[in-house]
Amino acid sequence: MSIIETQRERTDLPLVAVPNIVDSMLEPFTSTLDLLHDIARVRIYTDFTLDEDTLVERMDGAKAVIVIGFHVSDAMLDRVGDHVECFAFGGTGVASYINLIATRERGIRVCNVVHYGNGAVAEHAVALIMELARRTGRMDAAMHIGGWHGEDGTSLENKTIALVGFGGIGQHVARIARGFGMHILVWNSHLDAQAVHDLEATPVDDLGELFERADIVSLHLPLLADTAGLITPEHLNHLRPGTIFVNTARAEVIQPGVLTSRLQRGDISAGLDVFDAEPLPDDDPLRTLPNVVLTPHVAWRAEAAYASLTKQVTQSIAAYFTGESFNVAN
Known part of the structure; x- marks a missing residue:
């Protein structure tokens, strides 16, 4: 020191x-x-x-x-x-x-x-999406060990991404998503109408409907009194099998424990950069789930x-x- x-x-x-x-x-x-x-x-x-x-x-x-x-x-x-x-x-x-x-x-x-860090966080969110869609990191790790085992990927073109929060970071993600040819749904308590128009996004008022229509959900909410615990088990139950769920915002916008429970069902995947307890405890069950990609709160770096x-x-x-x-x- x-x-x-x-x-x-x-x-x-x-x-x-x-x-x-x-x-x-x-x-x-x-x-x-x-x-x-x-x-x-x-x-x-x-x-x-x-x-x-x-x-x-x-x-x-x-x-x-x-x-x-x-x-x-x-x-x-x-x-x-x-x-x-x-x-x-x-x-x-x-x-x-x-x-x-x-x-x-x-x-x-x-x-x-x-x-x-709007650009940095948005890019990290997309990096998590890309890893879950194409598994390049996992295949790279396997290749370094030895062998020649590939995995099928998921194309992002024509997929629907739902952005929960549409401030500076959410809008930056939307711009990247447009480049992939994705459809954009947005939810925010106060939407910027001009940004919605410019980014060809579709507002959805109900979170349950938003989650149900999405192939990918990405959270971009600040942690405030009215966003803490905003996302409930009911919302997560609307996620269809195969959905990618990404959180680079704050873990506390989801009710405690409910995301882990939803992921343990194994039919969706998640990329997470933020957690209820940081550093994430070594014995946290999220570390054991093969359908989850974890990074240690570095999206802003x-x-x-x-x-x-x-x-x-x-x-x-x-x-x-x-x-x-x-x-x-x-």
Whole structure:
């Protein structure tokens, strides 16, 4: 573990702590630090940890914290709330990582990032679809072991994809799907009529009907009070045998346990990048299912997304200390 510090001698400036960082984010993040020159000093810990005691220790004395890859639990908030004045969250779904009500009650600002990884997440969702449709990864693994065993694939042309959520990421998936010659169904609580028209999508008001008509279902909802547990066992029971189900959004938009139960029936397949518990426990039953492709919450991890994310969190910290507002979530 190493520590990178800026303006170390400027003890008159407030401290910003970065207690965790993904290796690939270090270069784009350090390139944004000029935005905090003469505003705040920064301390970056270059290794990654989820140990709460270590994270709290690394926040010691900081007035602002950049949150990357870890949850600020209520217990952690109690331990650092006497000195932290601003959290800048680098990711999607800030409400599932930081208690926005508790921070607001304490007078702690929480900032998020917006539209930083639309392309990255959309492409990862399509990568999961492609793997489930053509099994290239599984065949590659088999070829490296030895032998010459192929598998039949599924063509995406003329298939119907249902997008649950039609914001920036959902619309990006729709653009890719059009390139494959797919039919697009969309559900969203507030649809962008122009985007629906431009992408030749068909709105469907009822989720059960949406699921029943789809060959592929891909979730692109933020986790909010009205989306938590939105998808029920009844909705999943509408999936026809052979349907591909993809979630690169948040696991919590599905009622707990019901997707695992549906997948254990074995007649549908799924590509999942998000889970109720992260990291996914080694003994989680999802790991045993041959009809599931799993990735460890990495859909957002791409160079363009890193550049946008790191710039936005730095801008939000600079705005806080200069009395301005930028990407405030609470």
